Amino acid sequence: MDISEQLGSATTQDEVEPFLELAPELVQKRRSQGRIIWDRFIRNRAAVVGAAALLVLVLFCFVGPYIWTLNPDSLNALSATSTLANPTLAHPLGTDDVGRDTLARAMYGGRVSLLVGFISMLMAIVFGIGIGSFAGYYGGAVDNILMRFTDIVLAVPLYLLLFVLSAAFVDGTPKSVIFLIAILTWTYAARLVRGEFLALKEREFVMASRTIGAGNFRLMFRHILPNAAGPIIVNATLLIGTNIILESVLSYFGFGIQPPTSSWGSMIATGESFFDVDPFLVFVPGLLIFFTVLSFNLVGDGLRDALDPQMTER
């Protein structure tokens, strides 16, 4: 039947399956888009494991200190047995060279690392969306200038630029490290968003909205951007992992978080000299970084598969 007949009929569903209401068990309730994505995500076991691990890690870092109430900064360097100690009941992960409890330090350091990773990701994504959306939507000269700007930032090798900028701007507080990482990692998101916008702005729904009078900003952020959200979300999740690694590299080389604040990276830096005597000082923060980034990667890959519109629905 052609369009006019279809539009005329009240329920298209009945036209295709006229006796469906007589067999209710055959009716498949139409799932919402969010439900479809959720179901696909749940079926990916690795992604679910990653998400669970993330939950445990976040609880460990943010709720843990209320349960394990030792002060991570309380020095206890008076006796030889209280420094560089092996795990005991009082200090399940041992102590470091000045007697601080490693478990408490891991929790507080985790707060810093996770927050730095997350907030720098948010800033990078916002900035990337800003630049990418304008470049993709307006095209032409605006696109040229913005992409040139992106190319300039990308032309310098990342680690060189990272260290130079950290020497210039970072004063050891998490805030400056967040800014630094954000201004170096927005470029991929910008390119991604630009590509999505270039593709989506030619679609009919954009033309339709424009016809009824939607302005540019409204089109960009109320119509096109939500449709581009899939890849952006995937990129954001993976970006948190990258940012956590970048922050740990910075802190390890002494360019990032400075004492008294400590993050997992700076814990590795201070613990490195005692690796032979007390490997826990390196293994605890190191493996925490590894599992955090791994979990973010698993979740990001799971989201990518769940949000992929080209995957055939099984």
Add this chain to the structure above:
Amino acid sequence: MGRYIIRRLLQAIPLLFLVTIFMFTLIHLIPGGADQVIFNPHLSAAGRAALRARFGLDQPVPIQYLKWLGNALTGNFSFSFGTNQPVGDILKQRFPATLQLFVPALALALVIAVLLGVISALRHGTATDYTLTTLAYIGICMPIFLLGLFAQEIFGVWLHWFPTSGTSNYATNIDPVSAFVDHIQHLILPMLVLAISFVGGWSRYMRSSMIDVVKQDYIRTGRAKGVSTSALMVRHALRNAVIPLITIVALDFGAVAGGATITEGIFAWPGLGLLFFQSLAIRDYPVLMAELLLGAVFVIAFNLIADILYAVMDPRIRYS
């Protein structure tokens, strides 16, 4: 094709100019300029002023930039503030060490990544696939310095298989053969660490690329026509699947001037990365600028090479 290359080259030159301006501004924003770090703290004010004039630090930054640019265009990158050596010589001295580390690491990583990716793709969904994917994730998610630390500890300190830093043991410099062997022994650990950091991402990319290619119709046609599986996989699937990976490798190779920075820092390998750390510490502007410029030149050049390679290997791109 020729016109495409020329056009890209012409676009790259203004980009390079803009990058140099960007970098010059950046390093001059670093607090504690060269005079505070290098000059003798007991210098009188007049002496300090004279030294600043000698290093050209008393002029406004834009003038300094123009002077630097004029010199750079003729190939003169001035002298290092710290060691007074001509910067060009310093770079020429250090660059081979970085190349020695980087090229074998990337070559090894490419071979391993292709192997792992293909095996993973062909055994898609089986236990082998999961094991290899897990290994790849370890490469991606472990920070490089941690890998380096663990490698140093395990292979250097516990097993005593390889030395943990430097390029050579002076005691073995007596005859060329043992010096060479000793050099290789020092090279292996940092090279492996660098290779592992690349293998993770590349093998995943190869795996997904191979999976996409194997689903294609021409593979099915080949099987229908009776081509053996191995010939099909190697001559048809692999060849097509490797194309996107090669462009990624070319792009990653562009980081040669700065990509091994962390590895060199951990293993004290005297290449450009270590030079970078040292000059950053003493705010040695000429060396920093020259190194950043070299890095940017390589990145831009290899971006171009990656695009050209892609067009060469995939004829569909050429005609679009």
